[in-house]
Amino acid sequence: MTSPIDVAALKRDFAIFDKKMRGGKQLVYLDSGATSQKPRQVLDAERFFYENNNAAVHRGAHLLAEEANEAYEGARQIVADFIGAGADETIFTKSATESLNLIAYSFGNSKPGSKFHLKAGDRIVVSEMEHHANLIPWQQLAKRTGAELVWFEITEEGRLDLSKIADVINKKTKIVAITHQSNVLGTINPIQEITQAAKKVGAVVVLDACQSAPHFQIDVKELGIDFLAFSGHKALGPTGVGICWGKGEHLSEMEPFLTGGSMIETVTMTDATWAPAPRKFEAGVPNMAQAVGLAAALNYLSKIGMDRVAEHDALLTEYALSKLVALPGVSVIGPQNGLDRGAVVSFTIDGIHPHDVGQALDGNGIAVRTGHHCAWPLMRKLNLVGTTRASFYIYNDLQDIDILVQSIGEAQKFFGVL
Amino acid sequence: MELESLYQEVILDHYKHPANKKLSPDYTAQVHHVNTSCGDEITLNLSLKDGLISQVSWEGVGCSISQASTSIMTDLMIGKNTESALSVLGEFTSLMQSKGLAKGDELVLEDAVALAGVSKFPARIKCALLGWMAFKDAISQSVTQQEK
């Protein structure tokens, strides 16, 4: 099988691959799970905005304000189309972390009688494989409201254990917050099974799509979810922009998270009313150039085609798994084959701490992530201090994986563990 | 590879055969430190007797740099008085902040000069300092305790 993406040609859009690493080595970037690299088209879009349209959106009647508005709202439409959503349901935040906090704090701000009001006896469901960003906001919301936090465990294989789903998602459950794809295990979770269970008891489902939205086609309606969060910077976009999508019927009932300029309808000295969504959730002058940059990034992905991106990812993941599973002294964490598994492969090497693995790979120009990956409870469950994680994207090819495999062997030799 | 400059033989030796890595049953102060960026943890016991550091022992998980550095530190500190221990600690801290420019005084730092290369790798400085910072904390706790 060959990739549907011409990686060599595509790489020319990414200036960072011209950079020389330590010892003059070429960059082998295997850390897109943390953040992706940015193509020229994204940087150009940001620069174009600053040089031609820059003004504060939603304020002022001058030409630039109009153009800035058009660019910003145009970006919103592109993001909405990318996930199969309506533009009015698509909120710009600064990151997925902020998006998840927005939802959690908004629920926390809701008054008795609201469908989002939580109290003792209510239940919030998460999973053991959550990134801290989709655990701590819910854990703390539970603490503040007296609601109970429960979670899906993971199986030996590193998949969500849904065997007790009817006990976990029961009548008390108000919120189910779950990751679409684990940033450590690579596991892609069966979201529809969860949304069906949640629907039966009237709970809302919040999906952390940080690791999925940049890598395969997502349709919020098909998934049957209520909320979705992802970060622009993992999807070729700039830092400082994230997305929070929520069903319109929810957003109109929800309390704001951040308050201030631009999000109001009327204001007196003692009171205020809110603008309709999405503005209700976008207080202050937003990250306009970043939103425009994100739209350029999603256009770049759409031009390739998300089905091709997914096919390319699957090819690399299968190849990496087959190579790493066969290496002596190396253990792959999570599912051992490519079934329902994304382009993230974590592994440990007997006798070498992940930090030292990362250092050794860095010596060959390879960038990987090491440590607990902001998933400390998962590490404890797996009885690990950390892992080394290689993650793949559109600018990686099979040769990158060959270099990784060869460098692992060299590291084992260097540390005398083979 | 530049690896050899970072992982000197002495470091790998200490990593494989760490000194004083078994918690003593008695101590003046016990501390627990965590490197939040990577999850490495250390527990360190320190005994102070007549102004002298009579015992430093530890347990923990971590990379070769943090393990070797802690091992070297315990060897260095045992038998010193608190004042000279803190002065050695100060020298080591400045070596770590030297961005690869300093070599370190072998008369003062002994095996710890092998860690000089770490200062070129900002991400690893915290690893090298984990045990030392735990030690510093334990000293100050011991001193306060004895003043009481």
Ligand SMILES: Cc1ncc(COP(=O)(O)O)c(C=O)c1O
């Ligand atoms: C699964 C998952 N959720 C949430 C986040 C948080 O994203 P950000 O740090 O961009 O807000 C990340 C990024 O590391 C992630 O991988």
